Amino acid sequence: MSDLPTPLERARSLSRDRGLTEQADQHAITLESILAVLRSGRLADAAARREATEIASSALIRARSVHEQQESVLEPVAEAFSRLRTELRPLIRSGPLQVQFAEPPARGRALPGPVAREARAISRTAVLSLMDRADAARARIGWDCDGRNLLMEVRDDGGIAVTAHDDTLRPIVERVAALDGTMDVETTPGWGTTLRIEIPLDPPSAALTVEGAEELTDREKQVLRLVATGISNQRIGDQLGITANTVKYHVANLLRKYGARTRAELASIAHSHDAHSPSAQTR
Template sequence: MDELPTPAERADTLARDRALTEQGDRHAVALGSILAVLRSGRFSDVAARREATEIASSALIRARSTHEQHESVLEPVVEAFSRLRTELRPLVRSGPLHVQFAEPPAQGRALPGPVAREARAISRTAVLSLVDRADAARARVGWDCDGRNLLMEIRDDGGGAVSAHDDVLRPIAERVVALDGTMDVEATPGWGTTLRIEIPLDPPSAALTVESAEELTAREKQVLRLVVTGISNQRIGDQLGITANTVKYHVANLLRKYGARTRAELASITH
């Protein structure tokens, strides 16, 4: 941390990292969809190859599109949600998880481009985690808008053993914190889990710059030095003599102060 990057370099790094994260999310959905098709007993070999080829072709077309690179674009909430359904359709159609989509109101306020993209990324991550856990047969993804916030609800009928502190929800929690949003997890053993998220539509308060890193607390500086090494919260806690949950609290504050959306972005800024 001796030589800090310039603001322009930080902006370029953040833009590159976010683009790579978005691309990784989409690839994960595409690959998961292809695997679901090839493993499904509902398709013959010829039909499975045809379906997998269609999914791969669509993914390549989306990968070549530059539409989502424009940060200033506003997306009507209905259109943003429709794009989510399109992205998840191959996985839902061929996978073991039945997903119901609850449409947002047509008159809902348009979403800033970054909010729309992050909301889709959060929804994709949640659905993929359900597929990976394989403990739920049904899920419901719903968006709403109260004029000030995007309201998201993701509900499943799984084992209800997930809590807000589980690592499976960490990527979602980090995205929510970076957008100054809130997340609530309601889990009932044997009945499933409900994830409720609020994301403000207006710009968050200005984040601290790297140059003002001296405003960090002593503990935040200790956590930051270990976060950039890539080790887990548990290992950070073990080294500092604090709990993993306390580490998560400090990481959330660091993400907010540096304006980063993920631990990877935080590491890129401060490396």
């Protein structure tokens, strides 16, 4: 029988998962930006190729930058926001969505590295989801800091009513929950939607470990086991006789309790728990 993973090994595994998620986010933005340039009717073929090459080259330089992986680095809020603008600039320049940026105060409290990266990931995800919906022509992204929390706002002029339970917002809901933050969605049909997000800058209380899984409710344990199989919220709800929205609620609680930031991390924790449970070891 193999030894149980140590807390340090589990932490490193979660860090690797988060790194992969961050890389996937960056790659998605790069590919969307290149496609937007190549599809643009405003650029000649030669100019489009030059622009696409520049985007790809810049992405390679960012990918090779090791300082992004340092968890202990603090980023001034204005600098972190400026990096977001830089990341989104190629996509906005050639894409159909007009994005306005509301600058944070220059002297706001510096953001812990993980918070800054997740905030950028949330903002990128919001922009990509708006482009997928294709009902919005303009969006506004703003950050602020009250000394204890990063305050984020994403506003669009889309005509489709959106709620926090919509699948388009699920990745954002899960990321915010994993950071022990809160999100409010205000939508007015015909006028647009506003997301207001608060993310604490200080670490949340100690997360539940795999060994502490008995602190979960019976329903949460059922949902956790099914999340590990990779099936959708709708299918989980069908199997448990509950709605997909109720499943989303339980998943958000599980992310918060385990300190995980994605469903992939949650699935990894569930697999680890099952593999080292007494019943699994006696098979």
